Amino acid sequence: MKKIRNNWKLKEVLNLFNMPFNELLFEAHNSHIKNHKKDTVQVCTLLSIKTGGCPEDCGYCSQSIHSDNPIEATPLMSLEEVEKQAKIARDQGSTRFCMGAAWRRPSNKNIDRVIKMIDVVHNLGMESCVTLGMLSEDQANRLSRSGLNYYNHNLDTSREHYEKVISTRNYQDRLNTLKYVRSSGIKVCSGGILGLGESLEDRAKLLIELANLEEHPESVPINMLVQIEGTRLYENEKIDELEFVKTIAVTRIMMPKTYVRLSAGRESMSESMQALCFYAGANSVFYGEELLTTPNVEVEKDRELFSKLGMNIEGTNKKTEKFRSSKRKDTEKKHNIHNLKLIN
Ligand code: SAM
Ligand code: DTB
Ligand code: SF4
Numbered sequence: 001m002k003k004i005r006n007n008w009k010l011k012e013v014l015n016l017f018n019m020p021f022n023e024l025l026f027e028a029h030n031s032h033i034k035n036h037k038k039d040t041v042q043v044c045t046l047l048s049i050k051t052g053g054c055p056e057d058c059g060y061c062s063q064s065i066h067s068d069n070p071i072e073a074t075p076l077m078s079l080e081e082v083e084k085q086a087k088i089a090r091d092q093g094s095t096r097f098c099m100g101a102a103w104r105r106p107s108n109k110n111i112d113r114v115i116k117m118i119d120v121v122h123n124l125g126m127e128s129c130v131t132l133g134m135l136s137e138d139q140a141n142r143l144s145r146s147g148l149n150y151y152n153h154n155l156d157t158s159r160e161h162y163e164k165v166i167s168t169r170n171y172q173d174r175l176n177t178l179k180y181v182r183s184s185g186i187k188v189c190s191g192g193i194l195g196l197g198e199s200l201e202d203r204a205k206l207l208i209e210l211a212n213l214e215e216h217p218e219s220v221p222i223n224m225l226v227q228i229e230g231t232r233l234y235e236n237e238k239i240d241e242l243e244f245v246k247t248i249a250v251t252r253i254m255m256p257k258t259y260v261r262l263s264a265g266r267e268s269m270s271e272s273m274q275a276l277c278f279y280a281g282a283n284s285v286f287y288g289e290e291l292l293t294t295p296n297v298e299v300e301k302d303r304e305l306f307s308k309l310g311m312n313i314e315g316t317n318k319k320t321e322k323f324r325s326s327k328r329k330d331t332e333k334k335h336n337i338h339n340l341k342l343i344n
Contacts, residue, residue: 028280043314045287047098048292049114050077061231069230082099086126090125095126099114099117122147130148153188155191156193190220218259224266271308
């Protein structure tokens with residue numbers, strides 16, 4: 001992605017946050033329509049290919065062995081199961097498939113297996129994304145040679161707040177992986193979570209870290225903490241809805257060409273709040289009934305919302321919908337599934 005601006009200062013970002021709400025949204029919306037196709041949303045389906053048993057102690061995550069109620073650990077999913085899930089996602093209209101694994105860092109053997117999964121996704125005509133924890137330079141290069149499109153690796157919060165959330169790795173570990181991913185040629189997907197007990201200044205500093213990278217990430221997910229029982233941050237004070245919308249707007253202004261993903265937490269957001277986020281510059285979402293270990297908005301509900309808002313899914317048109325609908329019938333037959341909940 002072309003360099004835009006990467007010398008943001010804290011004071012000017014705080015000034016953006018302190019603008020009157022309507023003025024901030026208006027400025028963000030103008031930046032959005034100058035740089036992106038209007039009323040278009042990019043959709044990506046998530047699949048947890050290796051769940052639970054993670055040695056990291058991220059205070060928000062149900063997959064950490066440090067959680068009081070850790071999710072059951074599973075082995076790495078079979079290629080056949082990945083293919084089945086990827087076909088369902090494609091038939092539901094998804095154009096990107098993101099596979100997540102609860103690892104601190106993947107072994108080289110597991111990288112080999114993930115590369116085969118990436119091939120499966122490409123053969124189905126979707127873009128690929130993976131999120132596997134920390135990578136070595138060599139692993140990033142191998143994934144790049146496999147044709148991987150995106151690597152997701154979040155900074156989560158500001159450098160200062162980070163150690164209150166995670167103690168088993170540091171900020172520089174995260175930045176190193178992002179550096180290897182960027183120099184390997186894979187597109188960068190990196191963002192954060194709101195509702196981790198961070199201050200407004202922490203939110204501004206997270207965005208400065210991302211926007212002051214040599215190149216802006218192509219994709220920035222903004223997650224709202226999904227509070228999961230047993231995790232350290234369960235029952236944290238919830239972030240104010242309008243503060244969340246403002247963070248989307250500031251992200252849009254600071255990184256005009258980036259896809260801003262309205263990520264985890266949509267299930268508990270009203271349609272009006274999501275509509276405000278789209279106005280403020282969000283232009284991608286996770287799509288499909290599940291995130292990694294928690295539920296997401298139902299596909300039909302999303303379809304209805306997009307239709308109410310006059311929004312289209314990026315990369316789909318009448319021809320691709322017809323193709324998907326015929327593929328959907330094959331998938332239903334092959335896996336003996338009736339009535340996949342989907343597009344019409
Ligand atoms: N283990 C890898 C890692 O941490 O990079 C990949 C999977 S991890 C679950 C991917 C991202 O999901 C995390 O970096 C975090 O930003 C987000 N996430 C995890 N649990 C979450 C929660 N409860 N609410 C919101 N976002 C969450
Ligand atoms: C991201 O920023 N959010 C996604 C994805 N990248 C991998 C994960 C959200 C997880 C929400 C909690 C769960 O389902 O476990
Ligand atoms: Fe492990 Fe990723 Fe969960 Fe942290 S967020 S505990 S690294 S799966």
